Amino acid sequence: MTASTPQPRANVGNIPAYVPGKPPVPRADFTTYKLSSNENPYPPLSGVVEAAMGVVGQMNRYPDMGCTALYAALAERFDVPVEDLSAATGSVALIYQILQSFCDPGDEVVYAWRSFEAYPIAVTAAAATSVQVPVTATGEHDLGAMAEAITDKTKVVIVCTPNNPTGPAVTQTALLEFLAKVPSRVLVVVDEAYVEFVRMDDAVDGLAVYRDFDNVVVTRTFSKAYGLANFRVGYAVARAPIAGALRAVSLPFGVSGVAQAAAIASLAAEEQLLQRVDSLVGERDRVLAGVRAAGWEIPEPQGNFVWFTLGDRTGDFAAAADEVGIVVRPFAGEGVRASIGEPEANDRLIDLAGSFPH
Structure with missing residues (x-):
């Protein structure tokens, strides 16, 4: 018997909903802050608004589908061939493109969990199968268990470093040891959405890994450190055949001209950007010290957020955070991720950590 109305593929009904960070409710008594989406609290970098506005007047024209100027700027900044680049509407879109390009229905995708909540959505949308490997008690990737989880059905492995939402990053040594165990036929995604915030010994160098391994793709974004969350632009770096596959399945004209111009201007203002990132890292360290002094065991944060295990x-x-005018991102039954925001917002988070029973 056939259905009487058009039916989507069966996997579509199994796609979990993405839960965005809730915006704060305005209060008459004091300023409220949004710490639920890992956004950069600073306004745009110098020259970015001007560059974007220069394209706004051309909104009747399609953007450069080939992202020519953006690819040239990225290629120069990171010393990579243009053929090894693929841009999309944020690094999350690149994850979708990777799975669409490399996974047949039923293929397995291995990743840590809890990790970025878009992973199971993208895997299910591609009709692939998620293989979730629990993070350790300290919120870290269990790379040994992830290697053991690879089977003949595995097509893609995702390493989120730093891990969103728990915070820790893997080391270069650990990543290289892991890659030595991964079959060359399996594509390894090194998701570095928060790479600019990492301050640790033996930090991952995703671009060095991409240069040494034919089966590695590095994904990055302008949404976090660069503060272009509203414009949606990210990029992948991989060997030309992989990058070409991502471009082949990309949405035509997906990255707007405004986003491309803003990203190029942001690269040009990188010195100012890094100063801001250093300030955010300083605030992250202050928050970490404050909540640990209050008795919390917080995983080592390497992004622009901290994680509270709350069950x-x-x-x-x-x-309780809402009551004091800060909105955090709860993961029901697991914990809360709180972004590093304005100093006043961070003060309130520290105070809440000191007053909340734990």
């Missing part, structure tokens, strides 16, 4: 008290913590 069934997650909702209570999020509600």
